[in-house]
Amino acid sequence: MIGRYVGRRLLQVLPTVAGILLIGFLLLHLAPGDPVLALAGEHGDAAYYAFMREKFGLDRSLPQQLATYVGNVLRGDLGVSYIQGRPVVDVIAERLGATLLLTASALVLSSAAGILLGLLAASRSGGPRDVTVSAGALGLYAAPVFWIAQLALLTLSLRIGLFPVQGMTRPGGAPAGLAGVLDVARHLTLPVLVLASQEIAAVTRLTRIGLIEELASDHIRTARAKGLAERFVVGTHALRRALLPVVTVIGGRVGHLLSGAVVVEVVFGWPGLGRLLLSAMQTRDSPVLLGIFLLVAFSVVIANLLTDLAYGWLDPRIAYR
Amino acid sequence: MGLGLTLLVVVVALLASALAPFDPFALAGPPLAPPSRAHLMGTDALGRDLFSGVLHGARTSLLVATVVGALVMTIGLAVGMASGYRGGLLDDVLMRVTEIFQTLPRFFLAIVVAALFGSELRYLVLVLGLTSWALVARVVRSEVLSLRGSEFVEAARASGASDIRIILREILPNTLPAAIAYLGLLLAQVILLEASLGFLGLIDPSVISWGYLAGQAQRFLRVAWWLSLFPGVAIMVAVLGLNLLADALTDVLGGRG
Numbered sequence: 160m161i162g163r164y165v166g167r168r169l170l171q172v173l174p175t176v177a178g179i180l181l182i183g184f185l186l187l188h189l190a191p192g193d194p195v196l197a198l199a200g201e202h203g204d205a206a207y208y209a210f211m212r213e214k215f216g217l218d219r220s221l222p223q224q225l226a227t228y229v230g231n232v233l234r235g236d237l238g239v240s241y242i243q244g245r246p247v248v249d250v251i252a253e254r255l256g257a258t259l260l261l262t263a264s265a266l267v268l269s270s271a272a273g274i275l276l277g278l279l280a281a282s283r284s285g286g287p288r289d290v291t292v293s294a295g296a297l298g299l300y301a302a303p304v305f306w307i308a309q310l311a312l313l314t315l316s317l318r319i320g321l322f323p324v325q326g327m328t329r330p331g332g333a334p335a336g337l338a339g340v341l342d343v344a345r346h347l348t349l350p351v352l353v354l355a356s357q358e359i360a361a362v363t364r365l366t367r368i369g370l371i372e373e374l375a376s377d378h379i380r381t382a383r384a385k386g387l388a389e390r391f392v393v394g395t396h397a398l399r400r401a402l403l404p405v406v407t408v409i410g411g412r413v414g415h416l417l418s419g420a421v422v423v424e425v426v427f428g429w430p431g432l433g434r435l436l437l438s439a440m441q442t443r444d445s446p447v448l449l450g451i452f453l454l455v456a457f458s459v460v461i462a463n464l465l466t467d468l469a470y471g472w473l474d475p476r477i478a479y480r
Numbered sequence: 481m482g483l484g485l486t487l488l489v490v491v492v493a494l495l496a497s498a499l500a501p502f503d504p505f506a507l508a509g510p511p512l513a514p515p516s517r518a519h520l521m522g523t524d525a526l527g528r529d530l531f532s533g534v535l536h537g538a539r540t541s542l543l544v545a546t547v548v549g550a551l552v553m554t555i556g557l558a559v560g561m562a563s564g565y566r567g568g569l570l571d572d573v574l575m576r577v578t579e580i581f582q583t584l585p586r587f588f589l590a591i592v593v594a595a596l597f598g599s600e601l602r603y604l605v606l607v608l609g610l611t612s613w614a615l616v617a618r619v620v621r622s623e624v625l626s627l628r629g630s631e632f633v634e635a636a637r638a639s640g641a642s643d644i645r646i647i648l649r650e651i652l653p654n655t656l657p658a659a660i661a662y663l664g665l666l667l668a669q670v671i672l673l674e675a676s677l678g679f680l681g682l683i684d685p686s687v688i689s690w691g692y693l694a695g696q697a698q699r700f701l702r703v704a705w706w707l708s709l710f711p712g713v714a715i716m717v718a719v720l721g722l723n724l725l726a727d728a729l730t731d732v733l734g735g736r737g
Contacts, residue, residue: 178580182589301720303672305679305694306712313705322617360713418587422676426698437680440595448595452588459583 168467172460179456183449184228188221232453235397240439247450251432258431262420264351266413269358276359277366292363299360304419308353308426315349350427354419356414406469413462417455522706524696530707534714537690541718544674545667551609552616553663559613560659561651562618565628574617582614587673588623595683601684604677608670619662623655657729664726668719675715690715 233236237247280292299307424433432451439447521530563574590607597603627633633651677683678691685692690711697707 174576175580178577181586186592194522224625297720297723298716301668301716301723303675303679303691303694303712303715303719305676305691306708306715309694309697309701309708309712313701313708414583414585415588418585418676421587422679425680436591440591440680442681443595445592445595450590452585452592455585455588456583459585463583 165468168464172464175460176457179453179460180229180232181225183232183453184225186225187445187449196409213323235249236425237450237453240447243444243447247446250435250447251450251454254432254435256429256431257429258420258424258433261349261350261423261429261431262413262416264347265354265358265416265420267437268351269355269362272355273359273362274366275278276363277370280363280367281370286298293367296360296363298368304353304357305422305426307356308350308423311353312426346429350423350429353427354416354423359420360361361402361412414455414459417449417458521710522704524693524704524707525700530693530710533688533693534690534710535712536688537693537711538718540601540687540689541671541674544608545670545680547605548609548612548670549663549667551605552613552666553659555610556613556616557620557652557655557659559617560655561624563617564610564621564624565651571621575621578614578617581611584611586718589675590673590677591680591682594677598680599684601687604674608673612666612670615666616659616662620655623658624651627651627654628698661726661729664722664729668722671715671718671722713736 177462235248237251240247240250243250276292276296280289283289420431421433421436423429424431425437432454435447436451438444439451521534523529524533559574559578563571563578586608589611590604593603593607628651651731674689675691675694676682678689678693679695679698681692681695683689683692693711694708694715697704700707
């Protein structure tokens with residue numbers, strides 16, 4: 160039964176994947192100018208362009224081109240970055256780790272902190288703790304990430320000197336072993352805190368609302384009537400049920416985290432995909448840009464899929480349909 | 481309070497040219513001057529008055545929000561109503577399409593579009609408008625689904641009204657409140673998106689935008705904190721206002737279908 164649910168969800172994902180690929184393809188061809196220029200740069204000569212046209216099949220009919228394009232992507236060939244003279248996949252792969260480190264840490268931090276804060280607020284809802292947390296969350300939610308980043312940089316790095324200002328390691332590269340890990344960790348702290356802040360706000364709000372609803376519901380009253388300790392009631396019963404929408408939201412916010420990561424990376428000089436994106440943008444390196452777009456889009460699809468599956472697992476009512 | 485904040489931004493945007501003491505592009509004062517009586521928010525590296533810049537930035541945000549809002553409402557309402565009212569195969573197909581657009585990472589899409597098509601504002605607005613309607617469509621659809629079997633719809637149908645008439649007269653007005661509440665949240669997101677893109681330098685620099693102002697501030701962070709502070713505050717005010725407004729609208733409507 161679980162297998163069938165998984166299978167069905169996988170099938171439902173296919174049209175989305177197809178749609179994303181189609182959009183990527185259309186963008187390339189709808190853009191003003193010759194697609195060859197977008198794919199191969201503006202400094203080639205006639206022979207180079209002829210070669211590239213051949214390679215990308217640009218002289219064939221549109222549907223055939225689409226097929227080639229899809230085939231390439233599915234095989235992991237995202238084209239070549241003519242600026243760097245390397246396959247796009249390589250360019251992306253070497254920056255991916257840094258971004259993953261940043262984003263994954265922010266995801267974990269924001270989930271844990273958000274749930275905790277939501278718990279704190281909801282357990283004494285209406286009280287001063289709740290009001291402070293809610294107001295703080297609202298404010299944080301409204302502030303643009305780059306602003307928080309700049310403020311943090313201004314106060315914590317430049318003024319107080321608590322954290323390094325830029326980069327992932329000391330200038331000159333990280334030392335080996337534990338010192339290296341600590342060095343990266345120190346550089347990582349501020350970017351992660353900043354990136355997580357907006358997500359924390361969102362998760363806090365959601366957990367709080369979910370918990371407040373849960374705590375007022377019937378089976379919680381039953382649990383209380385049975386004489387179970389208050390902390391137990393809130394902590395296990397209510398929390399598990401309230402976490403369901405939170406899980407869904409966390410999955411959906413991967414896209415949001417990634418876009419925030421771009422900004423954070425630029426402000427803090429973190430050497431990840433975000434900075435790659437910016438330089439690709441400035442040099443008009445379209446294959447890299449498209450490659451990153453596809454990567455992010457597919458990540459969101461996968462994240463959604465995983466959260467749906469987790470949802471099905473957490474809420475046993477769904478899996479048996 | 482949400483209404484107040486939002487109105488403040490709108491009014492400021494509309495009156496920007498009148499309120500701004502200087503032309504935002506003019507070299508009005510000494511470069512990198514801190515806030516003072518002459519320049520309420522200080523000046524930037526070229527000596528341009530920041531206060532005027534922030535005021536004009538409000539206009540850009542208003543423009544973007546309005547056009548995107550119009551596009552989103554049109555497409556979202558159309559898709560939601562068609563989907564909810566007709567049901568069946570049309571519903572399935574439209575919902576699949578909606579899912580695709582819901583998943584698309586708009587930020588990255590906007591970047592790709594800016595690289596391929598150019599950084600003119602109209603492309604940004606088109607991209608955001610054509611891809612952000614998914615949630616509105618869903619909200620409208622669920623409203624329509626719950627309204628479909630209601631009494632006044634039955635009455636209208638019994639009196640021989642055509643489908644289109646029923647949709648436009650009976651159902652549309654009832655779906656609007658919920659859709660507008662969502663629109664508020666969405667426009668807040670759009671402003672944040674526009675700001676981030678401006679920050680990265682992807683928006684037309686001949687148009688003043690809050691994000692762009694903050695982006696310019698990046699290099700001078702050490703010496704001119706005001707360059708980054710005020711645009712950020714402006715964005716926060718706008719986003720907060722819209723969020724609060726949307727929350728208030730949802731509260732007022734709470735308890736409906």
